[in-house]
Amino acid sequence: MIAPEITDHALLRWMERVHGIDVDGWRELMRAEVEEALQAFDGRPDASAASFVLRDQRVVTLIRAGKRPPDDDAAVCVPRVA
Secondary structure (H helix, E strand, O other), rough: OOOOOHHHHHHHHHHOOOOOHHHHHHHHHHHHHHHHHHHOOOOOOOOOOEEEEEEEEEEEEEOOOOOOOOOOOEEEEEOOOO
């Protein structure tokens, strides 16, 4: 039998429920980082920093420093504050 693909959702729940990872705690830490980044955001992208990608007021992903932001007019890339 070929091993099935594992979705991000399944992986997250496995980490949380089997291994006791505090997902809510990590979510709050990320929320604090996003809020700090939004307060410092001047509307210009910064390719030298990892950036939160927001769409419709939701953080949908994080891109690494040096990576191109998505070609998506609805998305906003907010550089992470170091």
